[in-house]
Amino acid sequence: xxxxxxxxxxxxxxxxxxxxxxxxxxxxxxxxxxxxxxxxxxxxxxxxxxxxxxxxxxxxxxxxxxxxxxxxxxxxxxxxxxxxxxxxxxxxxxxxxxxxxxxxxxxxxxxxxxxxxxxxxxxxxxxxxxxxxxxxxxxxxxxxxxxxxxxxxxxxxxxxxxxxxxxxxxxxxxxxxxxxxxxxxxxxxxxxxxxxxxxxxxxxxxxxxxxxxxxxxxxxxxxxxxxxxxxxxxxxxxxxxxxxxxxxxxxxxxxxxxxxxxxxxxxxxxxxxxxxxxxxxxxxxxxxxxxxxxxxxxxxxxxxxxxxxxxxxxxxxxxxx
Amino acid sequence: xxxxxxxxxxxxxxxxxxxxxxxxxxxxxxxxxxxxxxxxxxxxxxxxxxxxxxxxxxxxxxxxxxxxxxxxxxxxxxxxxxxxxxxxxxxxxxxxxxxxxxxxxxxxxxxxxxxxxxxxxxxxxxxxxxxxxxxxxxxxxxxxxxxxxxxxxxxxxxxxxxxxxxxxxxxxxxxxxxxxxxxxxxxxxxxxxxxxxxxxxxxxxxxxxxxxxxxxxxxxxxxxxxxxxxxxxxxxxxxxxxxxxxxxxxxxxxxxxxxxxxxxxxxxxxxxxxxxxxxxxxxxxxxxxxxxxxxxxxxxxxxxxxxxxxxxxxxxxxxxx
Numbered sequence: 124x125x126x127x128x129x130x131x132x133x134x135x136x137x138x139x140x141x142x143x144x145x146x147x148x149x150x151x152x153x154x155x156x157x158x159x160x161x162x163x164x165x166x167x168x169x170x171x172x173x174x175x176x177x178x179x180x181x182x183x184x185x186x187x188x189x190x191x192x193x194x195x196x197x198x199x200x201x202x203x204x205x206x207x208x209x210x211x212x213x214x215x216x217x218x219x220x221x222x223x224x225x226x227x228x229x230x231x232x233x234x235x236x237x238x239x240x241x242x243x244x245x246x247x248x249x250x251x252x253x254x255x256x257x258x259x260x261x262x263x264x265x266x267x268x269x270x271x272x273x274x275x276x277x278x279x280x281x282x283x284x285x286x287x288x289x290x291x292x293x294x295x296x297x298x299x300x301x302x303x304x305x306x307x308x309x310x311x312x313x314x315x316x317x318x319x320x321x322x323x324x325x326x327x328x329x330x331x332x333x334x335x336x337x338x339x340x341x342x343x344x345x346x347x348x349x350x351x352x353x354x355x356x357x358x359x360x361x362x363x364x365x366x367x368x369x370x371x372x373x374x375x376x377x378x379x380x381x382x383x384x385x386x387x388x389x390x391x392x393x394x395x396x397x398x399x400x401x402x403x404x405x406x407x408x409x410x411x412x413x414x415x416x417x418x419x420x421x422x423x424x425x426x427x428x429x430x431x432x433x434x435x436x437x438x439x440x441x442x443x444x
Numbered sequence: 445x446x447x448x449x450x451x452x453x454x455x456x457x458x459x460x461x462x463x464x465x466x467x468x469x470x471x472x473x474x475x476x477x478x479x480x481x482x483x484x485x486x487x488x489x490x491x492x493x494x495x496x497x498x499x500x501x502x503x504x505x506x507x508x509x510x511x512x513x514x515x516x517x518x519x520x521x522x523x524x525x526x527x528x529x530x531x532x533x534x535x536x537x538x539x540x541x542x543x544x545x546x547x548x549x550x551x552x553x554x555x556x557x558x559x560x561x562x563x564x565x566x567x568x569x570x571x572x573x574x575x576x577x578x579x580x581x582x583x584x585x586x587x588x589x590x591x592x593x594x595x596x597x598x599x600x601x602x603x604x605x606x607x608x609x610x611x612x613x614x615x616x617x618x619x620x621x622x623x624x625x626x627x628x629x630x631x632x633x634x635x636x637x638x639x640x641x642x643x644x645x646x647x648x649x650x651x652x653x654x655x656x657x658x659x660x661x662x663x664x665x666x667x668x669x670x671x672x673x674x675x676x677x678x679x680x681x682x683x684x685x686x687x688x689x690x691x692x693x694x695x696x697x698x699x700x701x702x703x704x705x706x707x708x709x710x711x712x713x714x715x716x717x718x719x720x721x722x723x724x725x726x727x728x729x730x731x732x733x734x735x736x737x738x739x740x741x742x743x744x745x746x747x748x749x750x751x752x753x754x755x756x757x758x759x760x761x762x763x764x765x
Binding site for chain 1: 528606607614623694728732737
């Protein structure tokens with residue numbers, strides 16, 4: 124019998140990862156392509172699909188490909204289009220599902236990267252068997268995928284789940300979206316760097332992070348400094364976790380999930396981010412919700428997480444297991 | 445043919461309203477009973493059901509009663525129980541559905557008052573035909589009923605939809621729930637009174653509201669003063685709408701609804717509350733959501749709104765039209 128396989132494609136601002144994933148979440152093959160190598164989306168997809176077909180050919184006749192799941196910034200599940208993604212070179216509205224289906228002759232589905240992560244957790248990861256959970260992706264920005272009663276929340280227009288752009292500090296920091304005080308401006312890899320830089324400017328304490336040029340500081344530097352006991356780095360995690368915890372409490376009041384799953388680079392700082400987040404989340408919760416909601420790390424293999432998430436959509440929406 | 449009818453029961457802290465409602469939303473009869481007349485729930489229900497049976501008897505054999513919908517504080521849809529309602533005399537966990545079904549020999553469903561309002565809007569009111577909307581009840585407190593993809597959001601434990609207890613001012617006003625800075629402490633009938641009293645204390649301007657004893661000030665007094673052009677009253681509405689608008693923007697980022705419906709006493713202040721709420725909601729929204737989400741007044745007849753909401757559950761969950 125042939126092995127049933129899904130294609131997962133994760134389109135990021137810089138790179139696009141794609142691969143073949145089986146029902147158990149094994150990534151049979153994974154490849155990569157520069158997303159920003161061309162601003163012609165048709166040319167980009169020609170190359171991507173050529174690479175994909177080559178990868179498939181290597182498996183000869185041993186696999187049965189059920190469909191294609193695609194995660195992309197501003198990917199709209201309802202329309203199958205990428206709509207005005209600020210960090211992609213392709214401008215305007217891109218009918219991605221149609222363009223991919225034409226080239227691959229396989230059914231395709233599209234959603235944004237954070238929703239894809241949530242599909243990954245429900246099919247392969249920490250949310251197996253759960254009907255109500257939220258995935259928070261802590262990368263350059265803060266994304267969220269919300270599952271209620273077993274279904275992804277898309278809302279009226281397909282754009283639900285933008286917790287990164289809810290307000291945590293009234294008239295606070297400028298956010299990339301143009302508003303002020305958004306959660307993403309505080310709780311993300313770039314947010315914690317901004318917090319740390321503010322502390323370096325305002326405070327006198329010694330910190331190993333003072334040796335790094337400010338424009339080159341990364342959240343990983345802060346993580347390593349925190350592990351080494353650096354006071355300012357530890358405090359930056361505390362502040363980041365506070366803001367994140369407050370807004371997770373808000374999210375719980377909204378949909379009362381079984382669990383919240385933290386995904387992405389900053390989430391891999393482990394206890395440094397989980398401990399303060401959990402503490403403030405509980406503190407800001409209505410008593411009826413306290414000590415009920417699990418705060419969990421992603422269970423997806425980090426190297427393949429985005430491809431797994433995109434592929435997971437195939438089992439949810441095309442094969443419909 | 446007999447007329448199909450639903451029984452709606454709205455249990456409030458002071459009064460319980462109940463009535464018979466047909467499919468078109470006509471309230472055939474409505475009666476009332478003191479909720480806090482006894483702290484024995486069985487005795488209370490004996491009386492309520494006796495009154496109900498008398499009301500039914502008057503319609504002779506002309507009606508076909510399909511079931512009973514009940515809205516009550518802390519009413520849990522999943523368990524059919526009222527769980528630790530702070531403003532009811534009956535303590536602990538009350539198996540209300542079971543107690544009512546035993547007495548009436550009819551199927552019953554329970555939810556909280558804000559969710560009942562949302563059922564009312566979807567079956568009889570402003571949300572007819574909508575699949576994604578949020579009802580905000582602006583009474584003594586602030587409740588919310590959230591509908592996503594045609595279904596009420598109950599969450600993992602049945603207690604989802606507590607937008608009144610999300611934080612709008614970090615470390616702000618003490619809320620009745622024990623936390624600080626909750627939306628309910630600002631955007632509710634009691635919230636606007638607190639805002640106005642703070643203004644009377646801090647400011648020098650003349651205001652007709654200075655003539656009213658502070659402990660007796662109501663949101664209606666503030667509404668009447670605003671209508672008469674009182675500066676402080678107008679500003680109190682502006683502040684209330686600001687906080688409400690900010691949190692409605694948050695809610696839109698979460699579930700991207702087609703509409704948000706304002707329900708209850710304070711919502712009847714019309715443009716005085718709608719204008720600032722709409723203004724700040726749009727200002728705090730992510731650009732992709734702007735000018736898309738309708739902010740609507742409830743369309744339920746205010747005298748029967750709570751009974752209509754409770755009765756509407758019967759068509760949604762018992763008859764399943």
